[in-house]
Amino acid sequence: MRAVVVAHGDVLPADRAVIGVDDYVVAADGGAFALERWKLLPHLIVGDMDSLGDAGVERFARQGIPVAKFPAQKDESDLELAVAQAVAAGATEVVVLGALGGDRLDHETANLLLLADPSYDGVRIEARRGALRIRALRGEGSLSLGPLEAIVTLLPVNGDAEGVTTEGLRYPLRDETLRFGRARGLSNEVDSLPATVTVRKGSLLVFETP
Template sequence: MQAAPGRNCEHGDVVVVAGGDQPDLTCLAQLAAAATVIAADSGLDHARAAGVHADILVGDLDSVTAGSLDAAEAAGTDVRRFPAAKDATDLELALDAAMSLQPRRITVVAGIGGRLDHLLSAALLLAAPRYAAVQMSARIGPATLTVIRAADRLRGVPGELVSLLPVHGPASGVVTTGLRYPLNHEDLAAGSSRGISNCFAEPVAEVRLGAGVLVAVSPGVRPEKEDLL
């Protein structure tokens, strides 16, 4: 196993392992090494496959395998079972459980693919106002999502794509450095494609905004020629 039950979250980091398609197991193991781990339903199977102990298991448990559930209970995982007829997704329940720990940072780890409605819901959920007190990000397959509320630094390889998407309303006064196409106190309207397909000019880019929320999406690929048109 990657770590023993009951380990301390020394730096205030919580990793939430989503259900659905299997994520990058190497990435999951690395992120979980110094974090408290919360599995959302069949996210427990992914944690087990990565050799990671889940401190908390949350959800209606309709998709986790019996073997993983039995092993987790034997290892001391805190199992929090919810009815199938509930008003929140397993991921939302897991994020709420993470917030109860008062962490500094929450990172969601998930696989790419699956249902489009789940993917869109998850992206919007990460930027919800009630999670504003923590640094929120996600690794979804090869992509990285970072929620930016006032300012943040993004890391990538020069030439790597990154998009800045306003969510839950417009983002105003956006300033960037380290990107090929800089923004200088610009406003991004909700639903606009203005921030799509920028790319890193330097290994570290900075993004600041006066108001609103941005989701920075680094899909983990370099642009094709047509992406720059």
Template sequence: MTKVGIVAAGPVAEIPDLTAYPHIDYWIGVDEGAKHLYDLGIKTDLVMGDFDSLDSNLIEKIKSNARNVIEFPAIKDETDLELAFIEAINEKPEQVLVFGATGGRLDHAWINVQLMKLFSEHHIDAWLINKQNEMSLKLPGTYDMIQDSLFPYVSFLAYSEKVENLSLKGFKYPLNETTIVQGSSLTISNEWSEKKGTYFFTSGILLVIKSRD
């Protein structure tokens, strides 16, 4: 099982303790995210970015901490993080965890959520993670979720215009083949009622968010 961790350039205050993720096999640092990995003493497998916001001396130290480096021009069509997502997909991982991609600028945070669809299209279990939330975009199918004591609340939101035949089992508020639409709060702040919950839907794109207060 290959698990990839991507650390983006979002506010460090939003990033949980990365040393608590020893199961990650392959680390990608993106711009200032690479600096955060360097500061933590985590050996980075790939460093990516245009590095336009970092001191040149620091850039060399960060690069020396990495097994591989990909540097781009500052002016390009894709964001650094989108290019990092593509590199992660090329590793053919089973799971990708993305840190430092929320908080700060809302335009960056929102496009980062949208970019998660890249992983869904390749059948990769991927999550955006900060200190209070974990979120994922899912395409139609059946999924299991193990009860997570760190994140007691779980919401199922329509990312597409509608999500059809959503069923929830093992949760405090179950559903049976229900269509949910954008803008509805029906499926927000659910909780586990069993150690494993299962959700299923037949069409649309579902945004799943685990959270805590």
């Protein structure tokens, strides 16, 4: 099952097209406002409801939408809770909208790091904003890249990424180590297909902008 989780960050009109009729849709607190603008209803709303407020909760509850309300003083972000709820419902693929933007860079950074959470091994999680797509490569594995001329950035998280090899990129990597905190993997480009990135050990955040 694929789930779409909508957070309370910036969303673009084009993001509406990401949500398919068969997707399980979860709103992370104020992410419900974006769905409301798109005239869509979530299957579930999750969070402490500090953004949605009592009036918003009541408005969605009247439409039969279940709300999982958590205390404001908690250890997880609303997005983290929403992704966990989606996975608990059976999602093996999660697309996050609204993970970026806003005036809280700390929230945005935490949202991106969530993609690389090793506890979600076996679950494909990605964030999208317009044409931008961000995925995580956790541990040994590979991802297909594209389309042609897409800008690709590979950033190691949770330490160094070892044995990084790319195919189809303008600046190839051959069994290299990308050091955590370094910009070695910044701003590459797809110049032939098929294009791939493979990692032997460690984790990468993979940014693709057509």
